[in-house]
Amino acid sequence: MKILVCITYVPDTTSKIAFTEGDTKFDKSGVQFIIGPYDDYALARAVELKEAHSGTVTVLNVGEAETEPIIRKALAVGADDAIRVNAEPIDSFFVAKQIASVAKEGSYDMILMGRESIDFNGGMVHGMVGELLGLPSVSPVMTLEIEGNKAKMSREIEGGKEYLEVDMPFVAGCQEPIAEWKIPNMRGIMSARTKPLQVVEPVDSDKATVLDKYELPPSKGEIKMIDAENMEELVKLLKNDAKVL
Amino acid sequence: MSILVFVESAEGKIKKTSLEAIAYAKEMGGEVTALALGEIATAELEDLGNYGATKVLHAADSKLNDGIIQAYASVIAHAFEQESAEILVLANSSLGTPVSARVALKIEASLVSNVVDLPDTTDGFKVKRSIYTGKAFALVDMGSGKKIIAIKKNAAEVKEIGGKATVEAFSPALDDKDFATQITSIDKATGDVLLPEAEIVVSGGRGLKGPENWGMVEDLASSLGAATGCSKPVSDMDWRPHHEHVGQTGVKVSPQLYIAIGISGAIQHLAGVNSSKYIVVINKDPEAPFFKAADYGIVGDAFEVVPKLTEAIKNAQ
Structure with missing residues (x-):
């Protein structure tokens, strides 16, 4: 079984978000970058499936050289080899094109990734990759089991869960609780250093959207504290001031 | 300007987030055609006129009752082309978002999701999207071609304006390949409010x-x-x-x-x-x-x- 796992390079979930250069660039100073949390779930499940069914896990990242530490981390938790497409991931369409181009070369049984990246939250790349490759795409996937050539999944829907089946190959955008995040152990970290990491140049792609600028939300006003004995006052405020009741 | 709005339903009722998508399209000043998939009562669809849709295309084939991502994408792309629409508006959801990604490639449109406000067309076509999980926004220019706008909840206010929409049957050829994914069962949560x-x-x-x-x-x-x-x-x-x-x-x-x-x-x-x-x-x-x-x-x-x-x-x- 050949599995391709696509990972994003994103700011840690606790990062303070700020912009520079006239609000046109994300301010990376002091920011810790991690494997996208949803991608990390996909990676963990891929490693489990590989262990259960035998096969290989290839990690793919579209990013510049700065992303290599997180690629090594993915190798340390159990991926066998990695490919980095040497380009800034400018938008979903661009990234999807790069992934599809790599995937065409590898005849993978499944292409897994997170349901969305936590920087742009687009949730588009899995669908676009599926469309580019003519493969089914499913997202957001909460469980994934393989039986023979068939994948059995559950997908989160508003207020519930949908169970579905699809033959391999397919593309899936994953989320919890598909697997528990894996923490690399010393042996994994050592072996990751020598696992193959291939760097490829991007294929041409038009930019579909152009960033104008970033902005931060307006800051919250003062909090109003209400006496725990006086819930009538809270109800009054919610009714008359906030007008939400 | 012709705008197509993909509407989702749950238990036979059009979702409120889809009504917001219709309101959004209407506010943009377009001629709004809604597209509904699967079996839904005609009266419910006619009522979309009350929210701003002039016409409703209804692909009532029971094969479309389940939200299969590829099949939905094909039908939406087909309707978009048939109507010579310029913009597709839909609500971000567990179905709408992945579907819109596939539609974008089929119709060669630029696509932005998590849009929180009406577009600014004074200079180009700029939409504001939520990023970093709500911690910031990005203003994005979508260019001059076809567009897909996937809106976040509350991007537009639902208004009742009265009137009924014309409902037209829409029966595109369905490709078996689009039904490779089979939904075997659905678990619905028990709470009344989603x-x-x-x-x-x-x-x-x-x-x-x-x-x-x-x-x-x-x-x-x-x-x-x-x-x-x-x-x-x-x-x-x-x-x-x-x-x-x-x-x-x-x-x-x-x-x-x-x-x-x-x-x-x-x-x-x-x-x-x-x-x-x-x-x-x-x-x-x-x-x-x-x-x-x-x-x-x-x-x-x-x-x-x-x-x-x-x-x-x-x-x-």
Whole structure:
């Protein structure tokens, strides 16, 4: 079984978000970058499936050289080899094109990734990759089991869960609780250093959207504290001031 | 300008988020055609005229009752081309978002999701999208070609303007290849109000000490017609089902009112609630970080405060 796992390079979930250069660039100073949390779930499940069914896990990242530490981390938790497409991931369409181009070369049984990246939250790349490759795409996937050539999944829907089946190959955008995040152990970290990491140049792609600028939300006003004995006052405020009741 | 709006339904009713998509398209000043898939009563579709749709295309084939991503994408692309539409508007959802990604490639459109406001067309075609899980926004120019706008909840206000839409049958050829994914069953959550769409959300955290104490959360929620949510530790410990987990890696909510009970307010939880209009925090620890993100705060024991609040709400009704 050949599995391709696509990972994003994103700011840690606790990062303070700020912009520079006239609000046109994300301010990376002091920011810790991690494997996208949803991608990390996909990676963990891929490693489990590989262990259960035998096969290989290839990690793919579209990013510049700065992303290599997180690629090594993915190798340390159990991926066998990695490919980095040497380009800034400018938008979903661009990234999807790069992934599809790599995937065409590898005849993978499944292409897994997170349901969305936590920087742009687009949730588009899995669908676009599926469309580019003519493969089914499913997202957001909460469980994934393989039986023979068939994948059995559950997908989160508003207020519930949908169970579905699809033959391999397919593309899936994953989320919890598909697997528990894996923490690399010393042996994994050592072996990751020598696992193959291939760097490829991007294929041409038009930019579909152009960033104008970033902005931060307006800051919250003062909090109003209400006496725990006086819930009538809270109800009054919610009714008359906030007008939400 | 011809705008196609893909509308989703649940239990035979068009979802409120889809009505917002129609309102959004109408506000843009377009001629709005809605597209509904699967078996839905004609009267329900005609009623979309009341919200701004002139016409409704109805692909009523029962094969489309289940939301199969590829099949939906093909049908939407087909309708877009048939109508010579310039823009597709839809609501972000677990179905709409992945579907729109495939449609974008089929019709060669630029696509932006999580859009929070109407486009600014004074110079180009700029939309504002939520990024970094609600912690920032990006203004994006979508260019001059075909466009797909996937809107976040509350991007437009639903208005009833009266009138009925004309419903037209739409029967595109369905390709078996698009039905490679088979839906075998669906589990519906029991609550009356769906969390991602709720106007009021009441959430509980570890401060509630155990799943047996959720009765008072549910009582408060039912007095408000609210959906119930929870923090990540609570769903991780299986006190509550996963689909109630609100936060960075769970459901992102944007209700009018969010009430947090016994939740300390980790940054990952705040990421899921930061587009709520008003936030009430009830916590016995006055240092809980959630108070910094709240509009109204109550320092007190949830087991005393919550029943009092429920009673005060009932008395005020």
